[in-house]
Amino acid sequence: MELALFCTKVNILILVLALCSPCKFIQSPMDFGSSDFLHTRNTAASLDFGRLVFNSPSAVLKPRSPKDISLLLTFLSASSFGEVTVAARGAGHSIHGQAQALDGIVIEMDSIPSDIYIHKKGDDEAGFSHADISGGALWIELLEESLKVGLAPRSWTDYLYLSIGGTLSHGGVSGQTFKYGPQISNVLQLDVVTGKGELMTCSPTKNSELFYAVLGGLGQFGIITRARILLQDAPQKVRWARAFYDDFDTFTRDQELLLSMPDLVDYLEGFIVPNQLSLLGTSIAFPAHLGFVPEFHKVYYCIEFAVHDFQAKGTNAEQVVEKITKQMSHIPSLMYSVEVSYFDFLNRVRIEEMSLRSRGLWEVPHPWLNMFVPRSGIKDFKDLLLENISPEEFEGPILVYPLLRDKWDANTSAVLPDAPAEQVVYIVGVLRSATPASCPARCLDDILRRNRRIVEAASAPRIGAKQYLPRHPSPLHWPDHFGRRWNRFTARKSLFDPLSLLAPGQGIFTRTHASTV
Structure with missing residues (x-):
């Protein structure tokens, strides 16, 4: 009876919105009375990159403008549809169903036209070169358009086929973060539809x-429909370098050396190399033969950095790389550098994606784990990680590189480890793939259990780490995740989404009826 009543409400809701709005509202072609069919449905709205969670919505909204989203949320806020929740879906690159809405409504953000307007410094009153772009557009689209006038955003993610609103709802980190901060530190203005349906411009x-609530807010306060992104002059070329290590302390010491050279280094990352497969996988896009024949009875480490080459300004990036590497302590002779175009460097992961797709290894489960680790705990975390994976069988990259705390605005909702005295924080990304042929369901469950053990041990005071792109088994874990910022987070929720309509896939809040608020 309750299920039938709920389905009737959803049908009425869809009908009302269809009559009131020019947007395309699609009810999912499913039998609400069949729970088996509900659990086994596999449409785009119930699928993400992780392929670990499959929550089917009752309907999918394809808005033609932010006003359509505002209409939906305004209607839900003022109605008795107490069961319905709403999730915004960008590129669908979530890992644990964060952009899904079980029995709710998924908004496909890419249906809003991705108009991009580039403003060069001095063109208007803003005083900065910037781009205005739809929240559902992809970063690759912004790169392609801004490069036409010699500009580009300052801060990136490694993979560019992600939505603007999606990464700004989490943080957005990559090798430029140590220098310019995360993507959420490079935003000038946002257009947001709050959980109450209010369409607001904020800065x-x-x-x-x-503004600060939405940045890093995990989609809990509003849906980003447009963003103004800070731009800078783009280089023509990049000198891309890699150096190898067989000692973790030396590896991190050299990373922090490069961290102290922001005037010379423009990009800094690093990764653990546990096996030959990992070495080959992370070198697909690197356009040079690595004359490295490692002995894989031990784990290796690699520092990756880049220097921008503004050829018109007479810079010599190769000489800069030589100056930097003379101060480093990598394995003798295991240092490589190549020159590539700026576009190809930023789009390097796309090459790896195409290789994996050609072998049927892209659309597989991805039990990823990302964590921020204080500098004081990074060695213990490395040991913990290697105790919980099998280095010989691991598939995928393991990223390890440093960031600077003062490049993050404490007003945003993003969470770093509670160690304010430590300026250096490491991001660790355990980006493994679980191909069904080599890792069946039982193996995948084991990986997820190991990930949970790592999170629990690393979150304890001895290491003091925090999850990035967080996932917790129950709402009871979120106060610990946010720590001293939890009260501010819940206050913002009450202010901008009091009924907890938004982003149910995060599992932070429970949907509230209007009559109880």
Whole structure:
């Protein structure tokens, strides 16, 4: 009876919105009375990159403008549809169903036209070169358009086929973060539809509480429909370098050496190399033969850095790389550098994606784990990680590289480890793939259990790590995740999404009926 009543409400909701709005509202072609069919449905809205969680919505909204989203959320906020939740879906690159809405409504953000407007410094009153772009557009689209006028965003993610609104709802980190901060530190203005249906423009000086809440807010306060992204001059070429190590302390010491050279280094990452497969996989896009024949009875480490080459300004990036490497302590002769175009460097993961797709290894489960680790705990975390994986069988990259705390705005909702005295924080990304042929369901369950053990041990005071792109088994874990910022987070939730309509896949809050608020 309750299920039938709920389905009737959803049908009425869809009908009302279809009559009131020019947007395309699609009810899912499913039998609400069949729970088996509900659990086994496999459409785009119930699928993400992780391929670990499959929550089917009752309907999918394809809005033609932000006003359509505002109409939906305004209607839900003022109605008795107490069961319905809403999730915004960008590129679908979530790992644990964060952009899904079980029996709710998924909004496909890419249906809003991705108009991009580039403004060069001095063209308007802003005083900065910037781009105005739809929240559902992809970073690769912004790169292609901005390069036409010699500009580009300052901060990136490694993979560019992600939505603008999606990464800004989490943080957005890559090798430029140590220098320019995460993507959420390079935003000038946002257009947001709050959980109450209000369509608001916000910035550090206008509706600032909403602005900072949404940045890194995990989709809990509003849906980003447009963003103003800071741009800078783009180089023509990049000198891309890699150096190898067989000692973790030397590896991290050299990473922190490069961290102290922001005037010379423009990009800094690193990764653990546990086996030959890992070495080959992370070198697909690197356009040079690595004359490295490692002895894989031990684990190796690699520092990857880059220097921008503004050829018109007479810079010599190769000489800069030589100056840097003379101060490093890598394995003798295991240092490589190549020159590539700026576009190809930023889009390097796409090459790896195409290789994996050609072998049927892209659309497989991805039990990823990402964590921020204080500098004081990074060696213990490395040991913990290697105790919980099989280095010989691991498939995928393991990223390890440092960031600087003061490049993150504490007003945003993003969470770093509670160690304010430590300026250096490491990001660790355990980006493994679980191909069904080599890792069946039981193996995948084991990986997820190991990931949970790592999270629990690393979150304890001895290491003091925090999850990035977090996933917790129950709402009871979120206060610990946010720590001293939990009260601010819940206050912002009450202000901008009091009914907890938004982002149910995060598992932070429970949907509230209007009559109880």
